[in-house]
Amino acid sequence: MTGTEAPLDRFYSVIPAGGIGSRLWPLSRADAPKFLHDLTGSGKSLVRSTWERLVPLSGPDRIMVVMGRAHRAAVEAVIPELADHNVVLESEPKDSSAAIGLAAAILEHREPGVIVGSFAADHVIGQERRFRRAVAEAVAAADAGYIATVGITPTEPAIGFGYISCTEPMPLDGAPSALGVGAFVEKPDLETAERYVRGGDHLWNAGMFISRADVLLEQMAKSKPELVAGLRELAEAWDSPRRGAVVDAVWPRLEKIAIDYSVAEPAAAEGKLTVIPGDFDWDDVGDFASIAKLHSGGRKSDLAILGENARVLADASSGVVVSQSGRLISLIGVQDIVVVDTPDALLVTTSANAQRVKAVVDALKISGRSDVL
């Protein structure tokens, strides 16, 4: 099944740019989702940073972005290099199985034997050389027929991430650090997370999946045959004049399901999954506490300030301020505070309450105030 070129030459990156990032409201919105924001102060949006991180692995012509129609212009503005054949637009969100599966099906149809790797558009990664080394190992494991993932060595008992329980080393050609996968586990409670970190055989699930496109689709077809049939129908019509008609007929009917459930968990149970430990800095920047942590380097006393023209006057305060309004923001004696100041909505909370922001967004939806969502 292996082609003649080196596995990395057959590698194609896929960036599913979906999800609003509700826990980052009112910064993240339906029309300005998390991946379009610069949350690190690098001057680049997260999706741009993701793109630049993948270019050394697959080259700029082999990175496909799957996104909602509404975000095409914004994404192309920050990634002008993005070629038309690498743009996949969703007419409505259908979760990660459909998004990544469609990319895999299109690429497999164009280029049989292609190896695809999917990487979230809105994560933050440091020490990119280590990231690339881990992905290269994962690509080698994919070439050997496995579905590979990169799991992050945990640095603390985080309760906001899912974990991967690892089993025995299973060194492969080009992937010497590959481990077997026992199971994918959901976000744990603190006690369980502490046990995981102490035990040393759990990694954070960073949602990176690398495998041959055909292997991925075959695995998905075992649990979701109708979904994969739909994806293959879309892929066959994709580069033809029939694309629009088939999308209209098929896409709305596709099942919404996360790829963790349709592929990763069943593959782990069948022993088809391998994990490459990644010892690089990684964060899914899931909430404002995470942003505060990213910027403070763990120092509780610091105040992180995000926003191009932020005007902040702080006295004896710590936490994070996100300024999008240009207004003067004055903080006096507030600790671990989260202030997000946008032109039409203001959020004031604390790091400890950062996970509850999603509940507010839900309440706003229910009360019909979607003008600010």
Next chain:
Amino acid sequence: MTGTEAPLDRFYSVIPAGGIGSRLWPLSRADAPKFLHDLTGSGKSLVRSTWERLVPLSGPDRIMVVMGRAHRAAVEAVIPELADHNVVLESEPKDSSAAIGLAAAILEHREPGVIVGSFAADHVIGQERRFRRAVAEAVAAADAGYIATVGITPTEPAIGFGYISCTEPMPLDGAPSALGVGAFVEKPDLETAERYVRGGDHLWNAGMFISRADVLLEQMAKSKPELVAGLRELAEAWDSPRRGAVVDAVWPRLEKIAIDYSVAEPAAAEGKLTVIPGDFDWDDVGDFASIAKLHSGGRKSDLAILGENARVLADASSGVVVSQSGRLISLIGVQDIVVVDTPDALLVTTSANAQRVKAVVDALKISGRSDVL
């Protein structure tokens, strides 16, 4: 010296509408000082409420307002009844001795034997019938030649107010509850304040002074002869075509000094001061903690919301929100918080830090950001 009419018939109210209220920034501004805001949720500005409280005492034609030129239009908008002869405009702020002294000098010149009472434009008073009863006693004491003040029976060991130490009862005709005054004391520390409240012979200094205009000016002339000479010069020219020229020549040279120092303290030392205890609700609404307290009725768990079109979504939060921007304000898990949201400036602090707001304003002045002051 006493006229033939009842003392209250010779009574004239004076409202010195000065002071920005820096501790209420960014709500209070140079162009929108505290007295122009509705801080109680009554639907009326503080200066309007002050006016309405005085009408039953002196009638609408006998209330003089001393204010900065810049605020005339705003004051007249909320007090359309204000007659031209009751408007005294300051070309620049000169503190309370000049403001109240000029009103007294003008009124004494127009109407010898007049009794004047000065009442801050930006205080909150409840139980107005008790207020009026106390002022009526003070007017009777003034008629007897005293400088009278109304001191508020303290309800807690406040450290944000000055205190009046009382001596023996000195019942006067029409003022049966009058007490002698030992001294005026500055804002105390908590321990001292607790001792004052326990002891029962200290009242809060609410800055109300009631006396015959001539008595007030004579007392002021003892410590500040040049100031009073200037005020008399202004008063003589006030109702003549020379007013403008004399104001230009005299007003800029007047000394800036609080009436507490030029009149109250020396008069107390000379035994010329009497105090009428007032057992009505009173607050100078000096900071946001005071606003929060006013609105919560002392319940720590409450969230007070001020602002005509406030849109606030609060979860497990308490304190005070002042909304002037029309934006949606969302609070999650913040206690005793103070959020003041205005179109160009945002303040986030806590009740415990409310007194420190002035320091921020000072910092803004120093750093040249007076656009938001």
